[in-house]
Amino acid sequence: MSAARLNFMPLLAFLIIALMLVSINFAGKPKRGGGWQEISREVSDFSLPLLIGKGEFKSLELKGRVTILSIFASWCLPCAAEHEFLMKIASDKRLEGKAIQLIGINWRDKENDALAYLEKRGNPYSKTAIDKKGGIAVMLGIAGVPETFLIDKNGRAVAKFSGNINSQIAEEFITRALKLDANQ
Amino acid sequence: MKWLFFLAFVVLIGNAFSFAPEKKLDNPVDEKRAQKIFQSLRCTVCEGQSLAESDASLAYGIRGAIRDKVREGVSDKQIMAYLTERYGIEILQNPPLQKSTLVLWLMPIVLLLLGLGFALKAQKTS
Numbered sequence: 257m258s259a260a261r262l263n264f265m266p267l268l269a270f271l272i273i274a275l276m277l278v279s280i281n282f283a284g285k286p287k288r289g290g291g292w293q294e295i296s297r298e299v300s301d302f303s304l305p306l307l308i309g310k311g312e313f314k315s316l317e318l319k320g321r322v323t324i325l326s327i328f329a330s331w332c333l334p335c336a337a338e339h340e341f342l343m344k345i346a347s348d349k350r351l352e353g354k355a356i357q358l359i360g361i362n363w364r365d366k367e368n369d370a371l372a373y374l375e376k377r378g379n380p381y382s383k384t385a386i387d388k389k390g391g392i393a394v395m396l397g398i399a400g401v402p403e404t405f406l407i408d409k410n411g412r413a414v415a416k417f418s419g420n421i422n423s424q425i426a427e428e429f430i431t432r433a434l435k436l437d438a439n440q
Numbered sequence: 441m442k443w444l445f446f447l448a449f450v451v452l453i454g455n456a457f458s459f460a461p462e463k464k465l466d467n468p469v470d471e472k473r474a475q476k477i478f479q480s481l482r483c484t485v486c487e488g489q490s491l492a493e494s495d496a497s498l499a500y501g502i503r504g505a506i507r508d509k510v511r512e513g514v515s516d517k518q519i520m521a522y523l524t525e526r527y528g529i530e531i532l533q534n535p536p537l538q539k540s541t542l543v544l545w546l547m548p549i550v551l552l553l554l555g556l557g558f559a560l561k562a563q564k565t566s
Contacts, residue, residue, distance in 0.1 A: 265558060272554065276547040297526075329497075364497050390501025391508055397526035400485060400498055 290419030292428075295397070297413045302392050304385035307362050307370055313385035315411065321355045322436045323407040324429050326381070327393050329365045330373035335402045338420035339377045345426050346380035355409070356433045360384040363393050363401050406432055409440040462500060465507055474510045477519060478503060480534070484527050491531075 303312040318325075326342055328335040345351070346358050360381035362370040367386065374384070387393050396405060399418060406415040406429065415432065417425055465471040475492065481502075483494035491499050502523070509519050520532070529535040537545050 269554075272547070272551055275543070276551065364501060389504040390497070391505040394498075394501045394505040394526070398498070398501075399527070 292415060292417055294415050295413055297397065299407060299411050299413055300395055302395070304361070304387055304392060307360075307367065307384040307386050308374075308379070313359070313383050317383075318359075318407050318411040320409055321357050322409055322433045322440070323405075324356070324358045324433055325361065325396075325405040325407055325413075326358065327361045327363050327387075327396070327398055327401055327403045327405075329363045329401050330369040331365065332401045334420035336373075336377070338402055338422070339380070341421050341423060341426040342380040343378050344423070345429060348430055350430060350434060354434065354437050356437055357382050361387050361393060363387050363398075364390045404429065406436070408436050462503065463507075465511060467511075470510050471507075473516070474503075474507050477506055477510070477516060480520075481523065481531050482533055484531050490533065 299315055299318055301315050303314045305312055324345060328339075342358065358381055360383070362384055364387070370384075370386070374381075385392075393401075393403075396403075396413060397416075402420055404417045404421055405413045407413050414436070417429070421429070465474060478492035479490055481491040483489040483491050483496055483499045485498050486494050486496050489499075491502060506519060506523075509522065514522075523531050529538075529541070535541045535544070
């Protein structure tokens with residue numbers, strides 16, 4: 257074997273190891289990170305206590321209405337960053353009179369902190385449920401907070417946005433919700 | 441200065457109790473089964489940790505969901521299917537051999553064979 261070919265060996269070994277590491281990193285990973293993800297997931301039956309008022313939020317309430325479901329926590333900084341855009345969705349005139357609701361799920365939080373969080377920033381949700389153990393959000397397949405789901409009138413989650421929403425994403429949620437409402 | 445340390449201690453202790461404590465299953469057999477499932481899963485938001493040892497909020501949530509399923513009598517296989525549907529095979533400590541993981545499984549063997557080949561050739565030339 258010539259000296260030139262032997263010198264090439266470390267580079268080849270490096271490339272092979274690099275390829276292996278890249279493969280390990282991407283093997284079997286679902287699409288993750290910030291952004292939209294199209295999904296098709298039947299939301300299982302569940303009921304959660306309400307944060308404000310008495311009673312429960314039941315998954316049955318997802319039927320017959322398009323739902324924008326926001327999962328948030330008071331300790332989550334990106335949640336605070338997206339809050340103003342949730343408020344904009346809640347007050348958007350185009351949604352008035354439509355079968356579209358904005359529901360909040362407070363995830364793994366302290367009730368008093370969650371209440372103070374909404375009192376300080378305003379409450380965009382028509383109902384807010386408490387997922388103290390975090391299992392309902394796992395059923396939905398969250399990878400962290402905040403995550404916002406779009407659920408059709410049959411109670412099927414059709415899309416989710418991971419990360420904090422901004423003005424453009426809020427507009428996309430409104431457009432998609434209106435489209436779902438019109439088509440179902 | 442002592443007061444400062446005391447204050448820091450109180451704040452840290454307060455944070456430690458911020459969330460609902462992890463409640464184990466009443467039935468020790470079920471809890472053991474749940475623990476075994478935790479060990480076979482990875483924390484998807486913290487590299488290099490199993491679900492059993494992770495302190496990430498998502499890991500707490502997933503462990504809670506698994507305990508609920510175990511309590512309901514759902515089989516291990518069904519629990520794995522439930523989680524891989526949501527988090528991909530990335531959540532498994534031992535992902536199955538399939539198209540997306542083929543390189544991952546075969547690369548160590550290819551690397552070993554290449555290394556052996558190179559070593560033999562180098563030995564011959566010397």
